[in-house]
Amino acid sequence: MIPLSVPNIGPLEREYVAQALASGWVGPAGPFVERFEDLVAKAAGRNWAIATITGSAALHAAALEAGFAYRQIDVPRHAFPAMRNVLIAIDAKIRLVNGGQQHDHETYSVSFKSIVCDRAPAIAEEWDEPSDIIDCYSFAANKIATSGHGGAIVGDNVEQEKRLRSALHQGYGRPGVFNYRMANLNAALGCAQMERLNELKKAKRRIWNRYEAANLPMIERGASRWMATVNLPHGVVDYLKEIGIESRAEPSGGVSLPSSTSITEAEQDEVIRACESWCRQAVEPIERHFIPSSAL
Numbered sequence: 001m002i003p004l005s006v007p008n009i010g011p012l013e014r015e016y017v018a019q020a021l022a023s024g025w026v027g028p029a030g031p032f033v034e035r036f037e038d039l040v041a042k043a044a045g046r047n048w049a050i051a052t053i054t055g056s057a058a059l060h061a062a063a064l065e066a067g068f069a070y071r072q073i074d075v076p077r078h079a080f081p082a083m084r085n086v087l088i089a090i091d092a093k094i095r096l097v098n099g100g101q102q103h104d105h106e107t108y109s110v111s112f113k114s115i116v117c118d119r120a121p122a123i124a125e126e127w128d129e130p131s132d133i134i135d136c137y138s139f140a141a142n143k144i145a146t147s148g149h150g151g152a153i154v155g156d157n158v159e160q161e162k163r164l165r166s167a168l169h170q171g172y173g174r175p176g177v178f179n180y181r182m183a184n185l186n187a188a189l190g191c192a193q194m195e196r197l198n199e200l201k202k203a204k205r206r207i208w209n210r211y212e213a214a215n216l217p218m219i220e221r222g223a224s225r226w227m228a229t230v231n232l233p234h235g236v237v238d239y240l241k242e243i244g245i246e247s248r249a250e251p252s253g254g255v256s257l258p259s260s261t262s263i264t265e266a267e268q269d270e271v272i273r274a275c276e277s278w279c280r281q282a283v284e285p286i287e288r289h290f291i292p293s294s295a296l
Contacts, residue, residue, distance in 0.1 A: 053151070076097060
């Protein structure tokens with residue numbers, strides 16, 4: 001099976017995780033967490049970063065800091081459901097609006113005053129935004145850089161950082177609100193990935209560009225190129241699965257193809273040929289601005 005998107009784990013990741021295990025500090029906080037936060041803040045171009053155990057935990061804490069509870073929040077209809085689920089949990093009123101096709105930048109606000117941005121995979125992508133916006137990232141296993149399971153809140157406002165850190169430092173005699181801190185063991189993996197970030201991001205772009213060069217009808221979903229999504233009907237997903245290729249039907253339309261940073265050119269060529277083959281034999285009509293590479 002050619003997987004959709006799996007982590008790229010190498011010697012550096014194994015070394016750092018081994019160091020965390022040897023130290024005995026595998027739980028919340030720890031030296032790797034501090035290092036990871038520094039790397040994330042620098043990559044995001046912000047003053048601070050707070051590591052959390054999941055991306056959803058980051059969104060939850062950020063939404064409460066922004067005052068979203070019990071307020072009406074516009075939610076992009078096709079956005080990943082993490083923030084929508086958070087808003088339901090804090091009794092916010094959800095109003096669905098158009099949008100959600102972008103992986104890299106989905107904003108949520110109260111009257112455009114307090115703004116939280118879900119930038120799940122888009123670490124180190126530039127975006128011109130006000131200094132008081134709170135950005136949230138995910139470092140789940142299928143993201144460009146992973147900590148296995150984790151997230152981060154980033155920003156510039158020092159008072160916001162103080163309030164968030166206070167809320168997230170429950171335990172060890174501290175009266176916080178949530179125990180959402182990242183474990184040192186996760187952060188060790190995350191540090192190695194962040195140190196390899198340029199390499200991993202280049203691989204994602206290379207994969208996306210090869211699909212585009214093969215004349216697959218790519219859907220623009222953000223500069224991070226986290227997922228390589230093509231404008232093909234969802235029916236192709238079952239066909240690809242039958243021949244050992246994992247893909248994903250996107251709620252906003254299109255199908256995401258394998259884009260692991262470790263995918264080989266031979267594997268990617270196999271995916272391209274499979275898409276071409278499905279298009280030739282598909283019964284349902286297809287809007288063809290897709291010209292199979294074999295026809296060129």
